[in-house]
Amino acid sequence: MASITKVPTGWRARYRTPDGQSRSRTFTRKVDAERHLAGVEHSKLAGAFADPVFGRRTFGSWWEAWRSTRVDLRPSTIARDESYARNHIIPKLGAVPLASIDRTMLRQWVAEMSAKGLAPATVVKTVQLTSKALAAAADERLIARNPAERLPLPRVEVEEMRFLTPPDVATLAGSIDPRYRVWALTAAYSGLRFGELAGLRRGRVDLMRRRLDVFEIVVEVRGKHYVGPPKTRAGKRAVPIPSFMVDELAAWTAGKEPDELVFPAPEGGPLRASGFRRRVWQPAVETAGVAPLRPHDLRHTAVALWIAAGASAKEIAVWAGHSSVATVLDRYGHLLPGQEDRVTDALEAMFRAAAPAPTASVVELR
Numbered sequence: 001m002a003s004i005t006k007v008p009t010g011w012r013a014r015y016r017t018p019d020g021q022s023r024s025r026t027f028t029r030k031v032d033a034e035r036h037l038a039g040v041e042h043s044k045l046a047g048a049f050a051d052p053v054f055g056r057r058t059f060g061s062w063w064e065a066w067r068s069t070r071v072d073l074r075p076s077t078i079a080r081d082e083s084y085a086r087n088h089i090i091p092k093l094g095a096v097p098l099a100s101i102d103r104t105m106l107r108q109w110v111a112e113m114s115a116k117g118l119a120p121a122t123v124v125k126t127v128q129l130t131s132k133a134l135a136a137a138a139d140e141r142l143i144a145r146n147p148a149e150r151l152p153l154p155r156v157e158v159e160e161m162r163f164l165t166p167p168d169v170a171t172l173a174g175s176i177d178p179r180y181r182v183w184a185l186t187a188a189y190s191g192l193r194f195g196e197l198a199g200l201r202r203g204r205v206d207l208m209r210r211r212l213d214v215f216e217i218v219v220e221v222r223g224k225h226y227v228g229p230p231k232t233r234a235g236k237r238a239v240p241i242p243s244f245m246v247d248e249l250a251a252w253t254a255g256k257e258p259d260e261l262v263f264p265a266p267e268g269g270p271l272r273a274s275g276f277r278r279r280v281w282q283p284a285v286e287t288a289g290v291a292p293l294r295p296h297d298l299r300h301t302a303v304a305l306w307i308a309a310g311a312s313a314k315e316i317a318v319w320a321g322h323s324s325v326a327t328v329l330d331r332y333g334h335l336l337p338g339q340e341d342r343v344t345d346a347l348e349a350m351f352r353a354a355a356p357a358p359t360a361s362v363v364e365l366r
Helices: 030-045 059-067 075-093 103-115 120-139 166-175 178-190 194-198 243-252 273-288 297-308 313-320 325-332 340-354
Strands: 003-007 010-016 022-027 211-214 217-221 224-228 237-240
Touching: 003 030, 010 030, 022 030, 059 075, 059 120, 075 103, 075 120, 075 217, 075 224, 103 120, 166 178, 166 273, 166 297, 178 194, 178 243, 178 273, 178 297, 194 217, 194 273, 237 313, 297 313, 297 325, 313 325
Parallel strands: none
Antiparallel strands: 003 010, 010 022, 211 237, 217 224
8 A cells, every 4th residue: 555654855655566565765745755656556557557676777788688589580680770779779778777768868869869960760760779679668567658659750851762764774784794784684674672683593583474583582691691581571572574684584594403593693602792882883883974873773773664664653562572552652753854755745635635626717708
């Protein structure tokens, strides 16, 4: 049963936790002690009580325990999250007791990261990861609630994607190491990600149906390759390719067994993204005059070409492996240069077809 008693330092509020443990806290004013007990009783009735003893645990200690329980994460995701924790989260919150982390502290932290020049996307991902850890702490009743829930975050502006025109693609393919010419064409006309191309096997190249079947990818984490399924269900897909790519791939894969990689590294095994960018990609984009350009921009190129060819947003979402059509509209809602004429010409034709035929009167001349 809760009680309040006068002590030399103020007013002591004493209560019992749901499991019968005695807890107390001293306040300068009696009204504050009464409010505290009222809040404790309310949280107990609502099933949201968090024992303050558990809240003394530091965030760093909880992080280590929590991250070891996360399952079904890809190695690349684990490495990414560890990087955010090591560089941004633990230095700020590691030594702070869980119960001492409040929204004011977190809002100040967000402002500090933004003031240091961190990209909005980095700030958002850092706070999202922190929020997941605090939500788990709340679920375990270590804290009453997640203070990072719905925390105001900087706006992440959607940048217009960089892409090439077909002549640019041809120039790049002609400038790159000949061993990767077909790789460049495939990337630009299929939209496969680097890891999807690295994991593509001959048996997944369906020349009869003119498509590439994406069922496994290769990711590189700390110099080691991991092979597994795509990250999302939408990532498993069939991607159409034009006839000229069928011819290119038929010649490139001639003699390969079904389980052989289509684009292996020169020494065998999957391509390494880091070495590829440095040794193959950067010299090629400089020679082709299309710098700055990332390998991932060939994926954007494929989507831009699909848009120019008249593909629907739904088709593009499926082929690109996006779970939502909204992603396509947000990221790729643009046309290739000059394609706006196709739209305006079509509108012109609609107007003329709907306009009434001109009428005229015949007047006899004298």
